[in-house]
Amino acid sequence: MKKILIIDDDQVFQKTMTAKLELLTYETASAVDGEEGLSKVVSERPDLILLDIKMPKLDGIGFLKKLRENTNAPKIPILITSNLSSIDRISEGVALGVRGYIIKSDETLDTIVKQIEDILKK
Amino acid sequence: MLSITIISVLLAVGGIAASIYFIIRDRQAKEILIKREQDVSRRMYELAILKELGDRIGYSLDVQQIIDIIINSLHQFIDYSAVSYMLLGPEKLIFKMHLERSVHQRFVNDIRDRMLGSLSALLDREFNKKDVKEIISGAIIIEELDEPVRSFFNIPLVIDEKVVGVLTVADTKVGLYKEEEMTILYKIIQQASKAVTSLQGVVKTEQAKVNAMVESMADGVVMTDIDYRIMVINPSARAIIGLPKKEDITIFDFIDNLEGKFDIRGRLEESVKLNKPFKSEEVLIKDKFYKIFVFPVNTNATVEIGGQEAVGGVVIFHDVTAERSIEQIREQFMSMIVHELRTPLSGINKISELLREGQEKIEKKDFDDYIKLINADSNSMLELVNDILDIAKLEAGKFEVKKEPKDLRNIIDNRIEFFKTSALDAKLSLDVVYSTTLPKAVLIDEAGIKQVMNNLISNAIKFTKRDGKVLVLVSEHKKGAKINEEFKGLPSQPIVSLPEETFANAQGSIVIAVSDTGSGINQSDIKELFSKFKQLNNKSETGIKGTGLGLAIAKGIVEGHGGTIGVVSEIGVGSVFFFMLPLG
Numbered sequence: 149m150k151k152i153l154i155i156d157d158d159q160v161f162q163k164t165m166t167a168k169l170e171l172l173t174y175e176t177a178s179a180v181d182g183e184e185g186l187s188k189v190v191s192e193r194p195d196l197i198l199l200d201i202k203m204p205k206l207d208g209i210g211f212l213k214k215l216r217e218n219t220n221a222p223k224i225p226i227l228i229t230s231n232l233s234s235i236d237r238i239s240e241g242v243a244l245g246v247r248g249y250i251i252k253s254d255e256t257l258d259t260i261v262k263q264i265e266d267i268l269k270k
Numbered sequence: 271m272l273s274i275t276i277i278s279v280l281l282a283v284g285g286i287a288a289s290i291y292f293i294i295r296d297r298q299a300k301e302i303l304i305k306r307e308q309d310v311s312r313r314m315y316e317l318a319i320l321k322e323l324g325d326r327i328g329y330s331l332d333v334q335q336i337i338d339i340i341i342n343s344l345h346q347f348i349d350y351s352a353v354s355y356m357l358l359g360p361e362k363l364i365f366k367m368h369l370e371r372s373v374h375q376r377f378v379n380d381i382r383d384r385m386l387g388s389l390s391a392l393l394d395r396e397f398n399k400k401d402v403k404e405i406i407s408g409a410i411i412i413e414e415l416d417e418p419v420r421s422f423f424n425i426p427l428v429i430d431e432k433v434v435g436v437l438t439v440a441d442t443k444v445g446l447y448k449e450e451e452m453t454i455l456y457k458i459i460q461q462a463s464k465a466v467t468s469l470q471g472v473v474k475t476e477q478a479k480v481n482a483m484v485e486s487m488a489d490g491v492v493m494t495d496i497d498y499r500i501m502v503i504n505p506s507a508r509a510i511i512g513l514p515k516k517e518d519i520t521i522f523d524f525i526d527n528l529e530g531k532f533d534i535r536g537r538l539e540e541s542v543k544l545n546k547p548f549k550s551e552e553v554l555i556k557d558k559f560y561k562i563f564v565f566p567v568n569t570n571a572t573v574e575i576g577g578q579e580a581v582g583g584v585v586i587f588h589d590v591t592a593e594r595s596i597e598q599i600r601e602q603f604m605s606m607i608v609h610e611l612r613t614p615l616s617g618i619n620k621i622s623e624l625l626r627e628g629q630e631k632i633e634k635k636d637f638d639d640y641i642k643l644i645n646a647d648s649n650s651m652l653e654l655v656n657d658i659l660d661i662a663k664l665e666a667g668k669f670e671v672k673k674e675p676k677d678l679r680n681i682i683d684n685r686i687e688f689f690k691t692s693a694l695d696a697k698l699s700l701d702v703v704y705s706t707t708l709p710k711a712v713l714i715d716e717a718g719i720k721q722v723m724n725n726l727i728s729n730a731i732k733f734t735k736r737d738g739k740v741l742v743l744v745s746e747h748k749k750g751a752k753i754n755e756e757f758k759g760l761p762s763q764p765i766v767s768l769p770e771e772t773f774a775n776a777q778g779s780i781v782i783a784v785s786d787t788g789s790g791i792n793q794s795d796i797k798e799l800f801s802k803f804k805q806l807n808n809k810s811e812t813g814i815k816g817t818g819l820g821l822a823i824a825k826g827i828v829e830g831h832g833g834t835i836g837v838v839s840e841i842g843v844g845s846v847f848f849f850m851l852p853l854g
Contacts (some may be wrong), residue, residue, distance in 0.1 A: 160617030160643045164624050171631060231612035253616035257623050
């Protein structure tokens, strides 16, 4: 059974995405900021991470940088899920080797699940 | 010889004079007339020379060119074998001789030596023959014609009180030049030099004006000639390439310091070759953004019959850093608004997706949570939309303040009541104190003041840690009184004293302060707090986010009442937001 870690301070997205994934028998874990995300990566060992950008304490870009600095960290595919549309943020994220960037408001829970499945199949 | 020339000139140019000459046959009268005509024709010649100077050289002040013009027409007036000039060039002495009639080489050498001698005497300087660049034009040198210089006179060329050379007229015939001829030539030269001197004065003044302008320009200005030698560079341009003190800046200093971000040489070449101006995109040079303009520089079209001639190019560096940062702030603001709108919308969207999918799969507790979340999301969207509308109204100057006499105490008590629950949830105290002298009714816009209070109290709650204190203070301010003294009459005090200078010239007013024991605000952030495009990067204790529009709106409302809003803060102690509403 695959485990998805959702790092997002958006309470509604956390709750609905978790519910959807659990209905599809995925395991889930959650973190509300980058710092908590970093510790959950280690403790939860997820198969994929959904990562928000705009978060308190440590934002998504900071999380990615810290994660890449740590060479012992497991190589986990990351899908950025944000409501930002700033192009520099995207390119910065891509430069750090994320698997995709989706704007939450442009997707349904179903289409997000579809992209998660595509990444996990590879 | 001279008189024949004069008469021929006279005949040619002075039709009136000629007719008079034939009408009056009296010999004496004729002599007087000839004398007068000589004067007239000389004056005409002088004028013609000056006019030609003006027409042909315009503002070009090449002395050599001017002398050339004079000697080219001189033979109409004075008889000579050769006319020559010797000028101080930048490196060499220029010796130019125009031969009307063929002469022997010795004649040429003799003139040259005599001129060298008189120039040495005039300037009190030794000159060597090697320093002379010789140009001979006109008739050819013939060795058989061994005739020496028999008539000769020198006129110094003086421009702006400085000797720049000598002009010589010489002939192989004896006793040719008398005082009259010399006077004529001397006068012509004097007039020309006067004209050039005053022209030079005009040009110098203009140049000084242009220089002063270029020097003081905020934009970097560099002018080069066609070989990319730098002719003009202003302090701004030096600063851009980081060489404010270096002497003799070359194009290579630019090439090195522009770090390949702008091909200055290539652009100059292109611009000059195509005779077309060039404008760059934004270029980042040493932390600043510039738009760079390149213009070709041409000579005035009237100088050469062949049209304009390229003499170089000008490069202007226009600093757009400030404009760019405003643009960036605007972009950030838009991106923030988009993010804040998308988040609740997307939330509602996802919840409805789940609910539609199958209510039977959702537990009762989750279902209730979803309904609460939809409610919260739609509220936050509503709030944001209202904020945006308020900001738009403020921007358009359409924010209306409808003032009516209201009991301020009632309004504030109502707001305290409203926020009691959230203060309790955040484990904070929320209290209000009033001075006893408050007027019963104050002219205010009730909805507006409620909005200001909502904003200030909710911010105070958001940014204060548990067990902290939020206190609202309301007092009357009398004109000329010290505000902190007035506040001392209240049962509690604000956490930080109010700035007296803000109230020093204020008229009688009501002052409302919201004091909190939050973490305080950096001095550098304070001035941006009330600006609509700057959201403080400071996250609230509870992690609550906001658009940061509230304070900009509050400012608009308070100013709509003719009042002012402000803040005092101390890091680690707390902040006091205050506003005053003028009475009457």
